[in-house]
Amino acid sequence: MNTCNFNGLTGRVVTPDDPCYHVLRQVYNRAVQKFPLAIVYCQNQEDVSNAVLWSRRNHVCLRIRNGGHNYEGYSTGDDILDIDLSEMNQxxxxxxxxxxxxxxxxxxxxxxxxxxxxxxxxxxxxxxxxxxxxxxxxxxxxxxxxxxxxxxxxxxxxxxxxxxxxxxxxxxxxxxxxxxxxxxxxxxxxxxxxxxxxxLPQKVNKVTLIDIRYPHADQEKQASFLLTWQDWLKDADQRVTLISRIYNDLLEGLAIIARGIFYGPPEVAFGIIAPLLELGGVKYSLKYVTFLEAVTIIGDFYPPFERFKSASRFAVRDFSSCESFNIAGLIKERAEGSVYASISFYALGGRVAEVDVDETAFFYRDAHFIVWLDTVFEDNRCNNAAWVADKFCYLKSVTNGSYVNFPYACLPCYLEEYYGTHVCRLKKVKEKYDPLNIFTFPQGIGEFYNMDFTASNCCNLSW
The missing domain is CATH 3.30.465.10 (Uridine Diphospho-n-acetylenolpyruvylglucosamine Reductase; domain 3)
Incomplete structure (x- = not known):
């Protein structure tokens, strides 16, 4: 590891000789193991400015971290300065x-x-x-x-x-x-x-928390649910947003779950989600709770950290019956050493689709939903990267583009996959506001990283 004089950094500076360093360097995805030169916890804009200037003077690359949830660990790195904003939380x-x-x-x-x-x-x-x-x-x-x-x-x-x-x-x-x-x-x-x-949205008293489950759902039922889901979503009331998931759990086996929020009472929510309850063997609940209670209950399903590998896509057209069956089949067998595998479907449409595609840099306004493939494991020696790369090949053939908030390190032509036809415009903004490419990371917009990755060479990378 490089050695440096940290004079000029302000805020709370954590270096490798700090007893808390190995706890504080960890990000949410424990499959990512990186060792920054230092972590500076900034408390104000002067601390941030000093960190940027220090990194330039000392020729040390920097990364930016707030929640530490970048799935590929791009908010950290080896021998870099990690600018952590978590103490700027007003x-x-x-x-x-x-x-x-x-x-x-x-x-x-x-x-x-x-x-x-x-x-x-x-x-x-x-x-x-x-x-x-x-x-x-x-x-x-x-x-x-x-x-x-x-x-x-x-x-x-x-x-x-x-x-x-x-x-x-x-x-x-x-x-x-x-x-x-x-x-x-x-x-x-x-x-x-x-x-x-x-x-700031208008005030809301209560919302309906929706929870739908199909335990012991085999590949055929998972495929049927996907077909029902995509048909239902086309005309679904925009007051409801769901995440649906088909999964393969070490203890539960194959199953289905869908959760979300409806801005209205349970009796109205029931009529809206009724088509999703018709496959047989369903268990569901509709709870009329405050908004905070709803997001807290949903948030409680997330562990404090995980080890996982994942990839995302956008569904821009309907899947056929054959394609739905094949998609469900992607998780029928978990990777060796994996305890969980799933494909999630994040509902889009509604207000998302009402915004013109060129109004913001987010490109996939017309997508029906986000598709997210992931595999969870307990040992970093598990070869989940190869499993994801294999499954991703089929997903890529029936979908378009990827969601930058769910990044995948092995994307070929990643800029076009994340940003579509907005790439050229984004490069011009990058050149104007960061002409020296100070803010860099793998799969960033800077030209230095604008290279193709293939699944075959990427699977040997350790993120």
Whole structure:
């Protein structure tokens, strides 16, 4: 590991000789094992500016971390300076202007507890420890997105530390090109986002928490559910957003689950989800609870950390019966050493599809849903990367593009997969606001990393 003089860094600096270093360097996905040169916990914009300038003076690459949930670990690295924003977690509401002010290190849990205390919901993410910044800047799917739009659709302004350590504001009038890019491609590419202003939704008293389960669902039933799901979603009330999942668990075997939120009472929710309850053997519940109770119950399903490998796609057309059966078959056998494998379907449409494709950097407005393949394991020696690469080949043949918030290291032509026809425009924004490519990471927009990966050579990489 490199040695460096850390003079010039302000905030709380953690180095490898710190007794807490090995705990603090860990990110959510324990399959990622990286050893940064130092972690600087910034408490204000001066700390962030000093960190950027220090990294340049010392020729040390930097990464940006708030929740530490990048699935491929791109918010950390070996021998880099990790700028951690988790201690910049202040929130404020302007109820008269319907605005929510969020610092760059705020998590979903912190945001939900704050807005709910004032009677408001928010279109945030599902996992409580995910950083709101990374979530929204990459697009921002959540269980309110069909009703309120994606996280990035509710973003009104950002405040960023640039490559010179200076503050840059961006909104629809000021630095509008940067603001456009940061709504779908902003995570770590252009600078350090230290605060965000969001549109505040109208107050909501209660919502219906939906939970649908089919235990012991074989491949045929899983395929039938997928066909039913895609037909149901076409005309589903936009007040409901669900995540459906077919999975293979070490203890449960093959099964199906769907969870989500409906902005309305249970009796109305039942009529809306009725087609999803007709396969036989279903167990379901509809709970009329506060918004905070709903997101807390959903969040409690997430463990404090996992070891996993995953890949994502967008479903832009209907799957045929044969394709649905083949998709279900992808998880019929888990990788050796895996305790869990699943394919999840994240509902889009509604308000997401109402935004023009070129209005933000998020490209896949017309997609029906996100498809996410993952495998969970307990030992890092398990060869799950090869399993995912094999299954991904079929998924790629029946889908389009990938969701940048669910990255996959082995994507060929990753920029086009993440951003579609927005790539050229994003490169121009990158060249304008980060001309020295200071903010770099694997699969970033900077030219240095603009190379093709193939499944065959990527599976030997250790992320």
């Amino acid at each position: 929130l404020a509401i302007d109820e008269n202007a319907h605005l929510l002010y969020v610092q760059g290190g705020v998590t979903n849990k912190q945001l939900y507890e704050f807005v709910s205390s004032k009677g408001y919901p928010f279109p945030g993410g599902t996992c409580p420890s995910v950083g709101v910044g990374g979530y929204a800047l990459g697009g921002g799917f959540g269980l309110s997105c069909r009703y309120f739009g994606l996280g990035c659709d509710n973003l009104l302004e950002i405040r960023m530390v640039n490559y010179e350590g200076r503050i840059v504001n961006a909104n629809s009038q000021e630095n509008s090109d940067l603001f456009w890019a940061c709504r779908g491609a902003g995570g770590g590419n252009f600078g350090v986002i230290i605060s965000m202003t969001f549109r």
